[in-house]
Amino acid sequence: MSVGQIRRWESGALAHGVSDPFGQGPLPWLRGAPQYLDDDGQVVPWYVDLAVSSGKSPRRPHLPGPRPADDVRRQIKGFAADGAVSPGGAIDFRITVDPPQEFTVDVYRIGHYRGDGASQVSASPRLSGIAQPAPLEAGRTVSCHHWWQSWRLQVPASWQPGAYVAVLTTADGYRSHVPFTVRDLQARADLLLLLPDITWQAYNLYPEDGRTGASLYHAWDREGRLLGEEQAATTVSFDRPYAGAGLPLHIGHAYDFVRFAERYGYDLAYADARDLHAGRVDPSRYRGLVFPGHDEYWSPPMRRAAENARAAGTSLVFLSANTMYWQVDLAPSPAGAKDRLMSCRKRRGAPGRTALWRDQGQPEQLLLGVQYAGRVPQPSPLVVRNAGHWLWEATGAGEGDEIPGLVAGEADHYFPRVPLPESTERILLAHSPYEGADGRRTHQETSLYRAPSGAYVFASGTFAWSPALDRPGHVDPRIQRATANLLDRICKHV
Template identity: 25%
Template sequence: MGCPSQPGRPVPPRRHCTPPGPRVTGINGYPSQPSVRAGETVRLHIATSAPHFNIDFYRWGSKPRHAGRVGWLGCDAAPGRYDRDWHWPAYDFRVPRDWPSGVYVAVLSTDPVSGTPLMDTREARMLLVVTPPAPSGRKVLYKIPIFTYHAYNTAGGGSLYSASHVTLRRPGGGVGGPVKGLPDPYDATSPRQTFAHWDAPFISGMEGSGIEVDYCTDLDIDEGRFLNDGYRLLVSAGHDEYWSTGARRNVTAFRDGGGNIANFGANTCWWRVKVAPTGISGLECDKFPPGAPEGTDPDGSYGCPDHWWESEPENTLLGVSYRNGGGHWDGPRASLGFTVADADHWVFSGTGLKTGDTFGRDGALIGYECDGAAYQIDKDGRPRPTGQDGTPKDFEILGLAQLPADWHFAAREPTDSPRAATLGLRASSASGGAVFTAATTDWARLLATDPHVATITRNVLTRLV
């Protein structure tokens, strides 16, 4: 049922489809897979009641750039369920080989589009990550958290917050679908659990500063692609909460082989997901302890099958965990920033900060979720990791922000350590590459407005490359 095409050349579907049931008004769609190599073909699934439609592709960099257009005859279809492939009409699109690796927003339209449309809406948008066709020689690889996008995607009436299984083959997953979660009082322009909210501003700042980057998804990492292609640094930002066993294993091997990691986010690697046996079609996550009554909060519970920290603490890879931080999900929160623990560290070069100074407070940098490490204060007044939560003893705590009592705190092992967002770094050594963590989801939100955040980001990216 595929429809081979070239951009700008309309080709009708190979079969007429008039499915029974309610019809989709307007237009929406989803890719059959979240990423594709430049030069290869990806199947796009589109439903519309219009007789024809166009797709305009925009690559997201320092700003959106139009990359191409394709048009086809329209075909209607009924919405599906959150846990089953929607099987919408399929159109095959060959990605031009000269498209640079990047995040591409596909804008679906039934009328001519004038000017640059909004990149983020809850319908008529698809996210597609174009990966390089061969090793590119670039040193930075940015991971798009498709698993987390779909965990919060409620298209079809469910998400991983109401069910244990969701399909990736439905609208949404970064853009183009409804999203679970409360509004962000600090940035109401997009929902939190979307590409536009955290990844897009970070990518804009990163590429705008001249950093050359290739892109992939966590599904690519899970399946063992790209990390062995000569990259020095793996970057993640914002909210990269759901990790598969394969992704965790492959990222750990990358670090152990000398690769560096920069995590400009938080609540990272909190839940384990299993990629369904049918490959890219779905995710599974078992959150609740056996026999848990309805209404149980899995974050506050013990014995959750897919809590990473209860079986293999994420601290061992990243140095921090959400269970030693916390979240403030609804409404304005106390304005917190990081208090600098060691201003002589290269991370703070050029910031003008001194030990004991606080940065990011005016912009409420800490939140909406943040990660921490169990720590104690040494005889010199410096915070040091205790190691009891899995944080390596050589992890350097560079900044702390103790959290107020009105935050949401997850279950954790007994410890005397305060709950605190923990900015830190494990330096490169014979046992592996360096790992930096910003320990707050909102780091990207302040990248364009806070000079300290911008300088630290630039220091980390340039040093770890």
Template identity: 45%
Template sequence: MVRLRRRWALGLLLGGVSASALGTVEPSLGRRRGATLTRRQPSLVEVENRAAGEPWWPVGAQASDDRLRQIQGYASATSVAPGESIDFHVAVNPAGKFQITIHRLGWYDGAGARTMLTSPVLVGAPQPVPPADPETGTIACRWPVSWTLRVPDDWTSGLYQAVFTSADGWRGCTPFVVRDDRRAAALCVVLPVTTWQAYNQWPMDRRSGKSLYNGYTPAGRLSPALRAREVSFDRPYAHHGMPGALGQDHDAIQWLERNGYDISYASSLDLHSGRLDPSRHRGVVFCGHDEYWSREMRQVAERAVEDGVSLAYFGANSVYWHIRVRPAGDARPDRVIACAKETPDPDEDESGPTITWRLVGPAEQALLGVQYNGIVRATVPLVVQAANHWFWAGTRVVDGDRIPGLVGGEADGFDPTQPRPVNVTATRLSASPFRTRSGRHAMQHTHLYQTPQGALVFASGTLHWTMALNRPGHRDNRIERATANLLDRIISRTPAGDRSAPASR
């Protein structure tokens, strides 16, 4: 056992994602496997995590809100590569000085982040909330550029936060991804920015904010009837700027980096645009709530599986809504996502209407092996099945064992009436009964299948999986061990098209 320093405070904003209560943990899971005991070069992520870290959001920091909008901002891109530039658009109320600090989120011996640089002192002013487009409900800001960052050539791929701090101490932030277009890590972690934006209700002022879920009535109540049909990345995330579901992704990032996996990062829009080529990696990890997928995203993922590249979905309700991605009004690419959620879709194109995948076809189960079957009314245990499968090796579980707190939020299960992957070897690794929010009885399944080309496709079937990897009060060493078994199996083989690449961490 190794002792971790108790010193970071991200839990303030990440719903309990804090290392302050970690206590003792096992040594790196990956380093305990025999295949990884040979001498090797450390991964870039391992080297990066040797740097001194510090919390990126200090305890007691004053968080901006959507009522007064003390300081808020957004980035000009969801991802950027070293050597490229990214703009930050920041509003300050009242007008005054502010600075931007850039932080990389990771492990850093429990600190949770590393401060990369700080901008010069800048001057900002209030900026307007633009009216929603009367046809689509889109709210797209046209705020001036406050500061441009050229990403240094030596920055490690990862999830970064730009933190905006006003002279009187108010803070806001916005996330962005630094890609690595120059080398192929064993695993690529995809951050679900399309889903983050779909849920973004900015501004949550009980007047004007809109998401793909709700708008506001004149009385200030949320109403699905007034939702937007399209949402823009040219706006802050609500309140302090943290996407609501980011904590699930951050739990996975912490665990992956703590265990030294060779990983790089990309956004879901990189999958859409082709900037992310899965064939360069042994596997692609979708670690959070990844609900909104364009046809381009799905086609790339399906081709990857056909080519022998593995996919790991650590969340649930994945690949549920079909979306279109389109440019901003000034032609900047990939700045708007559209999802009508019903037919007729007034903007339908050759990709089909923007409704659920199971209606536009094929259902998500054809890719994942399972599909969304409900919101979990009350968290229940995951009930182990197929305990003799290699996935559960070293966990000491037996069929029927109940792992508490693991099936929660939303859940997936196998539906015999829907399409399923063909010509594969499939295994259901759990069978967990639960009740949906409406009271309906349902069954959760963790699912894994292998293709003839050697690809593995894993779906955890629950939104609580990554919490069991990292979050204090939820961590479970059986889930950590099983997840390591999965990823070690994925990276131990060579993907199609790269037969000479050695297995490495």
């Protein structure tokens, strides 16, 4: 399909630049996700503009329960003025409601909760909603930093740190979401979970309206065409909602790990990637830093912090692929709020080198032990290697065994001509052939090494590792046990 033929409602599948075979992950309020029906009774996704597709006046599908808001009519959309808050602090939300009407905010904490996946912790009174001004545009950069504050959540001191979602619902039944983090960076814990909010924003196409939205991958032109990476934004703002349902692409991968780790009682602290960037994370408080989902965009301070953590004996756990691929810079918003704009020099025709870490002479493999190899068009088996290693202990996995579907989305492997990190032990725990996007035969690898400091560095080398921990339809007991073996060893400082 040519760019000119791409209609705005198809962008949900095309605009993100990578495939996510796992979707958002199970969330209690998304179970039995509502579906729109067109005039022929065919099911179409939430982002279809029924008025445009049918050529008739807008109509509401007859659906039970709340309906997802969209970026065309902006029934209700919002974002948090800061992505994280400490217990006892406050977090402000900026929300637009069109047409203006009352709305409510229900707050959920993500966790296992006996399989529910989340627990409601708060509910707002009925609030008065207003239609906020249109997003501001500066080149391809879209920002809503000028929106008025709509609601302030005073976080009780008793709330547990964790991953939270504010669920916004209008009086006439439209719904959207705002993810945020509650974190206590002064507390000590075995493991610090770092949510990849910088990468989430890189993929955010808000507003996905066929006119103004832009991410680091795509942008719209005024004729409603979806443009490619060469014409996409080079700077994106955190001061805007996430496109569509208000949840970032790949957020489910982080939530998969949260549910698994809390189910089995691991001692977790929480922070965002921007906390690591800003120097708010003291790695000496933790035995391991866990990067649970797709974490592609890293600033130089983030990388230095991870390298310093490794040098000081804090282990690093990377549960996805294509980690630390692009180098980014963070800057204040026009209103002066820190770290609300992210820039990445991706265009290969620009003066100087691109912002790939490997183009800067600092390949990812120097930290991870492997690095990005390419996309995986169809899920493939992960093939176990070195099955006698302690990571595979009691998993039942034998040498050469295949774990179906565990190589998916994107994959890493070891590059023989790229320098390796200094280590006292190093091993590859999977070597999995698959057919790449170009039709050539290639392979995925899972890596583990031990730094001279004693820190372990694990890289799963596939998008599918976290979904295998606690996502219905994707759970694999061998991956669950292997992950427990790794975390137990890190937490016990063996």
